[in-house]
């Protein structure tokens with residue numbers, strides 16, 4: 366763990382993750398889609414926003430805590446849902462959930478997880494939310510919701526932005542799939558990364574078999590993604606779903622319901638209208654529509670249109686506490702992290718996940734001091750020098 370202790374920021378964690386993971390697994394996490402324009406665009410927009418430094422404002426007592434869905438959190442952060450996180454570390458979802466609990470923030474478990482949701486709950490007594498994709502068969506979605514309720518998950522995140530499988534060509538080139546298969550495109554990759562091959566795949570094999578989507582109904586757990594012509598699409602999604610589906614989920618799930626994957630003002634309004642308790646403006650980290658707008662760029666327009674009907678959260682491209690500060694200044698109440706915490710997980714399991722969140726905490730706190738904002742309520746549009754590439 367010496368290498369982990371030497372890391373100073375998310376990019377250091379990313380480099381460690383890259384060393385540790387086979388190329389196919391690393392690229393599954395780090396890359397975008399098609400020409401990866403969206404990946405760069407998310408960062409370009411965040412980098413274009415400038416924070417106004419303020420001096421002599423007494424920032425001796427600073428507080429990064431907030432309230433999300435009526436519950437106190439130590440930070441305005443949420444560890445976002447990331448399918449197959451359990452490929453980065455043995456039972457990685459449980460490790461990341463524990464890291465989130467230690468940092469005092471919620472963890473969203475992806476439906477496409479390697480670790481069963483009941484096991485993640487057993488490993489972690491913090492805030493756990495469950496992420497759902499709509500399946501063509503209603504019983505599958507209903508069954509997932511019921512399991513999440515039985516396992517005492519605190520909120521449901523309905524992801525609506527991945528109706529078909531995205532065009533991530535590198536997954537098939539790398540021979541990447543879940544369940545993991547050994548093939549001519551990845552055998553050397555695995556051989557060159559024995560720590561991962563033995564420490565992750567070896568441990569799964571010793572405890573029941575190749576990692577697979579344990580939350581899916583029995584017959585679908587072995588569905589293969591990424592092989593040959595098939596792209597990364599663990600199970601079929603409901604391509605016929607419309608906004609009535611949200612109302613249906615709402616009926617079955619009585620707890621907080623969050624709609625994730627909002628990419629325009631019209632859909633933000635529709636989600637608020639459908640009864641979402643919060644919405645997440647997201648382009649899935651630049652992984653789905655390569656030419657989608659950066660969620661940060663869109664944020665002020667969404668916040669203005671939603672006009673307080675429900676909280677607006679955001680993700681895609683966040684790697685620094687100052688990025689989080691910018692999102693808060695533009696009206697978001699919280700930021701979800703995807704790759705940033707996955708890199709920590711791959712670099713050092715629970716400790717690495719916590720290290721990632723600690724970087725965000727320290728950087729946000731420092732940024733607040735420089736901007737003269739002792740608490741999150743003090744952060745607003747006046748804290749920005751200009752809005753950069755953001756739509757007003």
Ligand SMILES: Cc1cc2nc3c(=O)[nH]c(=O)nc-3n(C[C@H](O)[C@H](O)[C@H](O)COP(=O)(O)O)c2cc1C
Nearest residue numbers: 394445446447448475524649650681682702703704
């Ligand atoms: C490897 C990986 C897997 C993901 N799987 C899911 C998923 O199963 N469900 C979902 O709603 N979002 C998924 N996402 C998207 C994230 O929740 C989040 O929107 C995105 O990663 C944010 O961008 P960032 O990685 O730049 O922080 C995934 C992201 C990554 C990187």
